[in-house]
Amino acid sequence: MSDLFSLDNVSVQFKVGRKILRAVDRVSLAIAEGETLALVGESGSGKSTLGNVVAGLQVPTEGTLAFKGRKLDRASWPVARRAIQIVFQDPFGALDPRMPVSDIIAEPLRIQGTANAAERAARAAELIEQVGLPVDALNRYPHEFSGGQRQRIAIARALAPRPQLIVADEPLSALDVSIQSQVLNLMKDLQAAHSLSYLFISHDLAVVNHLVDRIAVLYLGRLVEVGPRAELFAGPAHPYTRALLASVPRIGARRSRGRAIVGEMPSPLAPPPGCVFHPRCPLAQDICRTEVPMLAPLAARAGEAACHFRDQVA
Amino acid sequence: MSGSRTEAAIGPWMLRWRRFRRNRAGMAALLVLVALVLFVLAAFPMQIWGGMNADATDLFARFDPPDAAHWLGRDEAGRDVLLRLMVGGQISLLVGLLGTAVGGAFGVLIGICAGYFGGKIDALLMRFTDGMIALPLLPLVIVMGAIDLTKIGFSRDFAHSGAVGFWRIVVVIAIVDWTAIARLVRAATMALKERDFVRSARASGAGAGYTMASHILPNIATPVIVAFTLTVGRVILLESTLSFLGFGIVPPTPSWGNMLSNAQDMVINAPALAVYPGLLILITVIAVNFLGDGLQSAFDPRAER
Numbered sequence: 001m002s003d004l005f006s007l008d009n010v011s012v013q014f015k016v017g018r019k020i021l022r023a024v025d026r027v028s029l030a031i032a033e034g035e036t037l038a039l040v041g042e043s044g045s046g047k048s049t050l051g052n053v054v055a056g057l058q059v060p061t062e063g064t065l066a067f068k069g070r071k072l073d074r075a076s077w078p079v080a081r082r083a084i085q086i087v088f089q090d091p092f093g094a095l096d097p098r099m100p101v102s103d104i105i106a107e108p109l110r111i112q113g114t115a116n117a118a119e120r121a122a123r124a125a126e127l128i129e130q131v132g133l134p135v136d137a138l139n140r141y142p143h144e145f146s147g148g149q150r151q152r153i154a155i156a157r158a159l160a161p162r163p164q165l166i167v168a169d170e171p172l173s174a175l176d177v178s179i180q181s182q183v184l185n186l187m188k189d190l191q192a193a194h195s196l197s198y199l200f201i202s203h204d205l206a207v208v209n210h211l212v213d214r215i216a217v218l219y220l221g222r223l224v225e226v227g228p229r230a231e232l233f234a235g236p237a238h239p240y241t242r243a244l245l246a247s248v249p250r251i252g253a254r255r256s257r258g259r260a261i262v263g264e265m266p267s268p269l270a271p272p273p274g275c276v277f278h279p280r281c282p283l284a285q286d287i288c289r290t291e292v293p294m295l296a297p298l299a300a301r302a303g304e305a306a307c308h309f310r311d312q313v314a
Numbered sequence: 315m316s317g318s319r320t321e322a323a324i325g326p327w328m329l330r331w332r333r334f335r336r337n338r339a340g341m342a343a344l345l346v347l348v349a350l351v352l353f354v355l356a357a358f359p360m361q362i363w364g365g366m367n368a369d370a371t372d373l374f375a376r377f378d379p380p381d382a383a384h385w386l387g388r389d390e391a392g393r394d395v396l397l398r399l400m401v402g403g404q405i406s407l408l409v410g411l412l413g414t415a416v417g418g419a420f421g422v423l424i425g426i427c428a429g430y431f432g433g434k435i436d437a438l439l440m441r442f443t444d445g446m447i448a449l450p451l452l453p454l455v456i457v458m459g460a461i462d463l464t465k466i467g468f469s470r471d472f473a474h475s476g477a478v479g480f481w482r483i484v485v486v487i488a489i490v491d492w493t494a495i496a497r498l499v500r501a502a503t504m505a506l507k508e509r510d511f512v513r514s515a516r517a518s519g520a521g522a523g524y525t526m527a528s529h530i531l532p533n534i535a536t537p538v539i540v541a542f543t544l545t546v547g548r549v550i551l552l553e554s555t556l557s558f559l560g561f562g563i564v565p566p567t568p569s570w571g572n573m574l575s576n577a578q579d580m581v582i583n584a585p586a587l588a589v590y591p592g593l594l595i596l597i598t599v600i601a602v603n604f605l606g607d608g609l610q611s612a613f614d615p616r617a618e619r
Binding site: 055056057078081082084085086088090093094095096097098099100104107108111112154157158161 | 329509510511513514515516517518519520524528529532533535613
């Protein structure tokens, strides 16, 4: 599998008053063709910002992006945009209430000017069936649909220009649990049918476990661990990942299989020196307070972690 | 199967029209406005084939009561009141519509640009708007009235024709009446541009022009339509104020506004002369407001059911 989309040393900074907020800090990451990569982290960890960078909604302050090995710049963005679509968290805000569903689904084609009106109508009819809604839904408006149905419409819209990568920014978290699995299965089926890649942004590890191939863990804008799903779930290398996994509630299991994380995530306006996780880390040593650990391959298994003790803690 | 497909081909305008037809007050207002337009246009056949003239005076027939030839009687100079109401209505309605359309379009443009682009463009446009709001109406009108049009490049013929008063009033109204709409549109645009559907259009490569036309405008249509209809009513009243001050539509050319202010000297002797134009202004303003209500619900898909 070759890289479909890659980020190299990407940072995103916002000016907040006179201070600088580092929402994303020197992240390097690649999404392979046909792969589902999960981006997990607490709120405020920068995962949505990173998703926006991939979707082209946020210009990185530093670093470079590449699509299929080609560096993205002003000239090559429009082409890559057709291949990258985004699905948002809130199905109530993602669809224009004044547009009939047929126009919503065909909108990317209209913007890109790649299809005439008849072709767009045909494509919308084809897609609405693929996402499991009746054809007469095309003539209706978003407010006539439930949250799950709307999310299906949003997915149909994202599929319209035959993309290769879909950024899904917490697409399930606004839905009822019973609907979540339906949409999740739909996303899986569509992936198989269209050989899609997903960048799946989530804070819900249980959902992640059902869908993804690889997991990237973000903490305070920094990538702390990347690895294949099974290995990462079985033996998390970074103490933050471990704490995150331990905090997943399980029916029937006794509480506190490990130590849940204590405290709050520090403000990204004033990140701690050294390892950003050290104020909450149960294993923190002196070195953690002064030196920033780099993301490096693990000795024992596939994957990378940014921890000074990555090979000792497992 | 095929039935549902043909239904899918119905465009959004057709759906809006269907919803509008179901709104009784809106439909009634539309019919009233159509009737008003036909009424004011009826002046043309009366002038061309009936040989009547709205400005023809007959001092021996002052305040004549209604008769077969002059259905609403004659005014203080013996002119036919019905014909003057028709001709004056043409001018009043046109001033109302044009003044609102020009001023409103300008306000929408300023507001949407300020709201969408934000930052320095927003600051610049809004300070300009504040400046316009700070200008007092009447001194502005007096200054505008004193401008010698031949000095700024208009031909002598135009500057002294009857049409100049009409265009002057449209320009003045457009200048003073766009600020409220600009602020309204700016606020609505700022809220909309951060919505996910606008962002996903941007992620698909949509430019500013497309986003404004396809997402922002349809979503601010409701408040803008209401603001427009309120403005039409206000502009018709403003025209009468300005005409009263001798600026704008100058007698003998009639407008509902100047007929009304003309009639106030004689309100005891001939109350009908004030009642007719007053009633027409009232009906127009009410009908336009109901039309606005009807359009508002037609444009809002959620108003259904």
